[in-house]
Amino acid sequence: MELYQKTAANLSLMLQKKEVSSVEVVQSFLDRIELVEPHVKAFITHTPLIALETASAVDKKRLLGEDLHPLAGVPIAIKDNLCTAGLRTTCASRILENFIPPYDATVVEAIKRAGMPLLGKTNMDEFAMGSSTENSAFFSTANPWNLDKVPGGSSGGSAAAVSTGMAPLALGSDTGGSIRQPASFCGLIGLRPTYGRVSRYGLIAFASSLDQIGPLSLTAHDSALLMDVVAGYDPLDSTSLPEAVPDYAAGLEGEIKKLRVGVIKQNLADGFNPEVKAAVLKLVALLGANGAEIDEISLPLADYGLGAYYLIAPSEASSNLGRYDGVRYGYNAGGDNIEVMFSRTRGEGFGPEVKRRIIIGTYALSAGYYDAYYLQAMKVRTLIRRDYEAAFKKFDLLVGATTPTPAFNIGEKADDPLQMYLSDICNINDALAGVPSLSVPSGIDSCGLPLGMQMTAPPSREGLLLKIAGFLEQKRDPFPLRPRVKLSEGGEL
Amino acid sequence: MKYEVAIGLEIHLELQTKSKLFCGCSTTFGREPNVNCCPICLGLPGTLPVFNRRAIELAVTAAIALNSAVSDQSRFDRKNYHYPDLPKAYQISQYEQPLARGGFLEIESEQSFKKIKLERVHLEEEAGKLIHSGSSILGSEYSLVDYNRAGIPLLEIVTAPDIRSGREARLFLEDLRLLLLYTGASDCKMEEGSLRCDANISLRPSGLSSLGTKTEVKNMNSFRAVETALNFEAKRQEAILKAGGSIAQETCHWDEAKKETIPLRGKEGSSDYRYFPEPDLLPLTLDRALIQNISEQLPELPLQRRTRLKQQYGLEAGEAGLFTENRALGDFFESAAEEYSNYRSLAKWVRGDLLYQIRESGKPVEEIQPKQLIELLTLLDQETINRPVAKELLSEMVKSGKGPKELVKEQGLERVSGREKLMPLVERVVAENPAVVEKYLQGKDKAISFLVGRVMALTGGRADPGEINKLLKEKISQ
Amino acid sequence: MAVDFGKEVDHVARLARLTLEPEEKERMTGQLSDILDTARRIQELDTGGVEPTSHVLDLPVVLREDETRPSLPLNRVLQNAPRRQKNFFRVPSIISNVQAEK
């Protein structure tokens, strides 16, 4: 087994036992990137030199016997909406194509402190708006399981990188499904933590009240290790949770107490792909067989989540994206007066999906529409939260499909935004409620595409999600976690 | 028809914090462009605001001093608009739930008191500064942006349309400035832009309670400009109404050079700020104890002080006013008054000679010791020195910082008095000026002052003119 | 109740400072009215007496002490500026066409 095929936990152990150096580990991933990246295109920016520098620094420290973080020397890829000091951060947008942040996001500081070599910044839907990574201003990323399919989005680059062994771990961001949906499409663990658990400082905002950063990885253990690096209170983020963070990796050990599991009716709806549903029910049965109490639950407000989400998220986005005006940074289209300069810069700098959402959001907030759209959406959000509060009085865990279908074809939904939005239908309500939610691989369908099950827990219980995911990894019928990347010209990688 | 003027003011004040509202950048005025900037106040992608505690304390202090009701729970909203001096394309402000509502400021206008009611007091962030090329905004080809100011905490105060003239507006602003200086909330420097004022002004037939169509007057850069601009605008509106015309609701620019308000026609139509709750900041909860605490620690405010000074020391209105406006001078007076009970005399010296010497020397009053003035006045009271010498000494005292007794000794300035010292000098002057003596004897009373002056000169000004006068008359009548 | 969204697009695009090409505007208008038709479904719900959720966290705002921290070096402040003059950011005339037209 090559180094790039190993999990982060494995690499961590090997590094700690000095069976391998971080430079060797990084080199293995860099070689893999050279081979696979031309076909998958997961990265916007490659940082091999940064990765090797960090790796050799960690190796030196290890030789000197310094105390190192368990993930020291284990490389990582991060979504290109996380600010990196001195390193281009584009959000996959023309408007930020040449933007060099003068500061690091809090999570970036954390991974630097842990000594994790950075392999690169991954592709995404522009400003995290999309579910297929086709909205990148630069190029689309392919699904490693089938290069004609989308990897999901908006963290599609991160998902594809981990899935192909171009990185053992990645960070993504999830506003309404952007970690969980690509994790499901690529056969990975993808965790959206409780809102406030991971600092948003330095995450380029899409919708502030919904955005959360989280890990994508091959196993639950790997995600837990990464959460131990990035989770925690940050004085720079006023919406950061002040409560103490558990040791997620340590929390994976031990017995699972008797669980009450609610199967969300709406997340296994009639129209869903039968194979998706079957795979979820198989895992649910497995939980049942291991002592969990299973019952069905309907979230009455679930069907309204999409409407509320597509008013709240664009409203916040319309405001968050106002700053891209060509004055302080970013693209500038010129013009002989300020209004022309602003409008042209933004008109040329943003892609169609971003513009669509800015228009919807501006509309929903504007005089005369605010009450009927934005305010009503915020009230519906309250009702949705109440749904969850009630559900968590009866259940420890809510489960369902992560997505209604497996990965769809590149271009299939590109011209139909509403169909694209429906791809996140199972992910949106959790985000509105601010609760943690995780996608765990549930199988491979008859076409060879991975499937996912989504599990949702009460606030601050992401540890439980990781633990259950770890349990399922051990107990479920085995299936390949990584694809062989089949090239259209023949051969596989 | 007679018209009544209704003016409402919208005042923005920079709060005196060390760091900005949402980041640690310095608020120091007058530095090189764009040096007080960081990712947060530049609105760089990914940055988030964290509230400055002091800004909230100062805002609450100001609100309480203005008798405004501070809310337990207030909220921050985004006010969205595009302008190059606004880094995030929204201003974090307060819209639906301001920090405080209501309140009033009592102003003294023409010997009578009047309460100007307030609508609200809220916190928001300052924008950057634009410098336009060319001579005016209208002709400029380009503008330069400096974000040093962006993110400084601002207090916005909105008054009810209770103000009836430009003069009242000015008095209100002067009193407001003094009040906020007392609370330490703001340094209120209009010339540095830390206090700015826009006005809504309308006219209505006297006796009517509903308001007429208003115009908004901007760009008034001094208290005097506020008074002149609003009086001008009131007259302009009156002329239109009297001619049977109607007022257009628009924004006017005060042109300081031309001394007239210029309607900015074609200004963007009704603004749509798309306010919504700031998702990056949780609501602000102020517990009653904090509000109570700030309320108890509020310093004595100008109006109370003026009244107290009159009562406690029997000061005249002018003196009490001066010692309130010039707080340091007033503090000096009060400190000296603890050990010198002739308040009338003390007040006269402080507002007269001392204030003059302070202005001449440029020395702050804080550097002068009240004890030294008391010493000086005591020497005078004991007739060790005379008045002219005392004035001379005061000047020396302020300049050198040396005590009066020390100076008297150093310069031999003790008063020359007593028959045995003065009579020889009087005799000499009488002998040297027979013609003047003759005039006096012929009934020209004024001639004697010349002789007094001569004797004074011989003593180096250290004698009492009254005593010399007496001795002269005695000598001449012999 | 269908809303003719086309009428609103110009106004909203102006507020948002977005230039839209004619065919872009046409395509978007159709898509937007579809999206809004879906979003409008929430108006069926009775939300009388329901408080809106603007934050999912039930916490008071965080306050920091009034202490200064170093600002960015000037070259970092201006590093990304598309147009600059000396130590300033430079922008074209702030008097816009729309203001001049009206």
Ligand SMILES: [Mg+2]
């Ligand atoms: Mg304001």
Ligand SMILES: [Zn+2]
């Ligand atoms: Zn700053």
